[in-house]
């Protein structure tokens with residue numbers, strides 16, 4: 030049975046790391062949270078907001094006294110952060126992450142941690158928003174949201190259970206996938222939608238009459254493109270890290286667009302309506318299933 034964490038070090042105290050810290054503090058699951066980051070100003074903001082208790086003066090200081098280390102920086106930073114951590118890593122300290130991709134993160138962890146790889150339990154909270162930085166962190170971000178743990182064969186059951194427990198204290202529900210399954214799923218339902226939203230807004234913004242278009246764009250455009258307000262650095266890293274699975278999804282989507290385009294050329298209303306109806310039905314079913322699951326979790330949890 031997991032007991033309260035004495036000290037957690039968070040590398041990257043932004044939306045995701047900051048929300049993890051706030052939720053753990055609220056639940057009483059941690060005594061002290063230490064922040065490590067790229068920007069001193071951002072860490073000071075996190076401290077002023079009560080997200081972290083202390084700004085680490087060095088990686089050694091952050092790592093040596095912590096029983097859990099959370100990496101919540103853009104995924105391309107994972108290997109260099111782990112390489113900085115490894116010389117100071119105690120045998121009992123668990124390292125985890127919140128990265129949106131998992132196969133690349135596991136490869137980075139194997140390269141950096143070597144024979145300490147068993148201490149790394151990869152995970153991904155399926156919750157977020159288009160805002161970033163510590164100011165965007167929310168105590169309730171993970172309530173009733175999934176966290177996917179992509180455990181390694183080397184992980185101990187106790188370490189996986191400790192990471193799961195931490196997320197459960199944030200209100201999350203634990204799922205498990207392997208890294209390849211994880212990346213294939215999120216290429217389709219998270220990474221491709223971000224690429225499409227960025228592409229649409231970029232396309233509109235480059236048109237000579239962009240000002241007029243934006244002036245009249247309303248809630249449909251706003252809903253479709255909300256996620257294009259997300260961090261370009263974070264999404265560049267995700268896009269490159271999950272390149273192969275994303276290319277597959279992009280090809281599938283492009284083929285669907287080509288079919289729709291041909292129906293449009295032919296002015297084939299029945300065929301267009303058939304695609305739209307199929308999509309509408311699938312979306313309604315998806316929303317109903319999510320709402321039912323959330324209701325069940327809320328009621329079961331009370």
Ligand SMILES: NC(=O)c1ccc[n+]([C@@H]2O[C@H](COP(=O)([O-])OP(=O)(O)OC[C@H]3O[C@@H](n4cnc5c(N)ncnc54)[C@H](O)[C@@H]3O)[C@@H](O)[C@H]2O)c1
Pocket residue numbers: 040041042043044045046065066067068071101102103104106110127128129130153154155156157158159160161162163260263267
């Ligand atoms: N935003 C989302 O919706 C979401 C959801 C789930 C998972 N994630 C993943 O969580 C991670 C963090 O995303 P976020 O939304 O919190 O981004 P964010 O920009 O809000 O926070 C990232 C923080 O990491 C810091 N950082 C960058 N490089 C660093 C380094 N080398 N060492 C230490 N700190 C460093 C940045 O200064 C920043 O404070 C990413 O891996 C992302 O893929 C994001």
Ligand SMILES: O=C(O)C(=O)C[C@]1(C(=O)O)C=C[C@@H](O)C=C1
Pocket residue numbers: 128129154155156157158159160218219220256
């Ligand atoms: O709500 C948002 O803004 C998100 O983009 C969250 C979202 C997603 O649903 O695609 C984005 C990245 C993640 O790794 C997990 C969740």
